[in-house]
Amino acid sequence: MARQTTTGQRALVTAVAWGIGILISFPIIWTVLTSFKTEATAIASPPVWFSFDWTLQNYIDVNTRSDYARYFMNSVVISIGSTLLGLAVAIPAAWSMAFQPTKNTKNVLMWMLSTKMMPAVGVLVPVYMGLRSMGLLDSRTALVIIMMLMNLPIIVWMLFTYFREIPGEILEAARMDGANLRNEIIYVLTPMTVPGIASTLLLNVILAWNEAFWTLNLTTTNAAPLTAFIASFSSPQGLFYAKLSAASTMAIAPILILGWFSQKQLVRGLTFGAVK
Amino acid sequence: MGQITLENVAKSFGEVEVIPPLDLTIEDGEFVVFVGPSGCGKSTLLRLIAGLEDVSGGKIVIDGSDATQASPAKRGLAMVFQSYALYPHMSVRKNIAFPMKMAGIDEAEQKRRIDSAAKALNLTDYLDRRPGQLSGGQRQRVAIGRAIVREPAAFLFDEPLSNLDAALRVGMRLEISELHNRLKTTMIYVTHDQVEAMTMADKIVVLQAGRIEQVGSPLELYRNPRNVFVAGFIGSPKMNLFTGAAAVEYGAETIGVRPEHVSVSADSGKWKGRIGVSEHLGSDSFFYVEDTGLADAVTVRADGEVAFRHGDEIWLTPAEDKIHRFDKNGDRM
DSSP, rough: OOOOHHHHHHHHHHHHHHHHOOOOOOOHHHHHHHHHHHHHHHHHOOOOOOHHHHHHHHHHHHHHHSSSHHHHHHHHHHHHHHHHHHHHHHHHHHHHHHHHHOHHHHHHHHHHHTTTTOOOOOHHHHHHHHHTTTTTTTTTHHHHHHHHHHOOOHHHHHHHHHHSSHHHHHHHHHTTTOOHHHHIIIIIIIHHHHHHHOOOOOOOOHHHHHHOHHHHOOSSSSTTOOOHHTTTTTTTTSSOOHHHHHHHHHHHHHHHHHHTTTEEEEHHHTTTTOOO | OOOEEEEEEEETTTTEEEEEEEEEOOOOOEEEEEEOOOSSSSSHHHHHHHHHSSOEEEEEEEEEEOOOOOGGGTTTTTEEOTOOOTTSSOOHHHHHHHHHHHHTTTTHHHHHHHHHHHHHHHOGGGSSSSSEEEEEEEHHHHHHHHHHHHHHHHEEEEETTTOOOOOHHHHHHHHHHHHHHHHHHHHHHEOOOHHHHHHHHSSEEEEEETTEEEOOOOOHHHHHSBBBBHHHSSSOOOOOOEOOOOOOOOEEEEEEEEEGEEEEEEESSSEEEEEEEEOOSSSEEEEEEEEESSOOOOEEEEEETTOOOOOOOOEEEEEEEGGGEEOOSSBOO
C-alpha cells in the first residue's frame, strides 16, 4: 500500500529537495555566472547576481592566452586511456575473483581497497623519482599508467560486484550447452554485464578527468590536462576570478555534458543488483 | 541410448564427505528420481553425473564409455535447472538455439528442431520474447525446450518444479511425464517432494546423508520399505511408527503401519484414543488421534463418509498383515 502523504508534506519535501540541490550545485552555477562577468563585477561586493553586462571576453582572453585544445586532448587521452587499460586488467581479475574464488579472494579485495586509503602524497616522492629516472615526467604515458593504477581498485570492485550478480547456474547452463570458456564469455557473460561495464567505464572516465593531484604534480606543459589548465589561471598575475571561472567552465563542461547524457546509465550501473 | 553407471562414486568437499562411495545403474529410457531430505546429496549426485562437479573417487560410465573426466558438454546430457537458468539477454528462440549453435548444427536443422520443440511445448507464440516477459511455467518450458533440441542421451532435472505454484506444478509434472513417454529418453530427476517421486518415477533412489537407502519402483518402496527412514519418507501422510510396548508385542524394535491400514470404530478395537484434528476432504477423511499411548498422534485415513469429529473417542485397529517390523538398527525384519 502506498503511504499517505498530505499536500503540505509533499510541498515541504519538494522545497527541501530543491534547497539541497541548489546548495550542492551552487559553486558550479556561481562559477558559470562569474565567467560571463567583467573582472570588476566578479569581485563586486555585495555580489551581483544576474543584472550585469554579460560578456564573452573572458573566454576570448583565456583562448588567446593558452591552447585549450591541447589540454583538452590530454584530458581525453589520459582519462579514456587509463580507463580502457584499467578495464583490460580488471575484467580478468574480477572474473576470476567472482567465479573462481579462493579463500584469499576476500583478502585480496580488501588489500586492493586499502591502497585507496593511503594519502597519495605519501608516495609522491618515490613515484616522481621513478618517473624522472625513466624519463617519463610530463608524459601522457606516465599519467595513463598512474591514473589506471589509482582507479584500478575501484574498477575491480565495481566489476566484481556486477559479475557476482550473474547467477552461477546460467554459466553452468552454458557449460552444459557446450560453450567453452571463450564462448561463455562472448555469448553469455559479456552481454549480461554490458550495463555494469559501461557504468564502470563512465565513472572512471569522470574520476580520471577530474583528478588533480597527480596531473598537477607530474606534468608541466606537454601532458598537462584541463586540471592544469584551470590551475594555470589561479596565481601568477594576481587573482582574475572571471577568467579563472571561464577556464573552469571550459574544463568541466565536457565531463558535465557526458555525465548529463549518461546519467541514466550511471544511476542504473551504480544501483545494479540492488533490486531484482 | 542413455545408460549411466556409477561405480564407487564419491564426493568430498575438503574434509567433509558429502557422498560416500556408491554404486548405481540407470538403464536406458528409465525415469529415475533421486529423492531425499534437503542436504542429502541428491543435487550433488546429479551435478557429478552432469560433470559440473568433479568426483573425488570412482567412475561414471555413460553408454559404455568412461565419462569421469569428460567436460559437461562432452557427456551428451542436458540439464534443466531449478532457477531455469535461461539467458536473460536472448529471445526464447535464441535460448533454445544456443546449444545447437555451440554444437555447430546448420541453421535449417536448428529451425526445424526449434519449431518442433516450440510446438510440443506450446511456445510457438512466445519465440521472440525475452525470458523476463514469460511466466514461471513458460520459462520452465523454455528450459525444457533448450534441453530437448540437443537430443541428449539423458535429461537431468534439478528440482525443476520447486519454483512453481502448486497448480502449475501438477500440470508440469504431467507434461514431463508425457514428454518421457514420447521421447523414451533416460531422465534423472531430483526432488525433495516424495509425491513427485511417487507419481513420475519408474525407479526411485532414496538418499540420506549421501547414502542410497533404497532403490526400487514406487510401489516396491511403498510396500516394502527396507528401513525406518524409507518407511517414514515415502508415503503421504507419513507411515505411523511406534516403538516401545506396541512394537515389542510384534517382536520388533519399531513397527510401522500406514494411515490407510488402520481401521476405525466407535466402540471396539486394539488401541483407544481421542481425535485431535480431523480433516475431511470429501473422498477421504484424515484423523490425527491423540492419547493412544503409542505416539504423539496416530494418523488414520478413513473413508470420506466416516463422521468422527474433534474430541470424539475412537478405537483403532491395524491390519495385521500390513504391519512393517524393524529391528534395532532400523532395518526391515
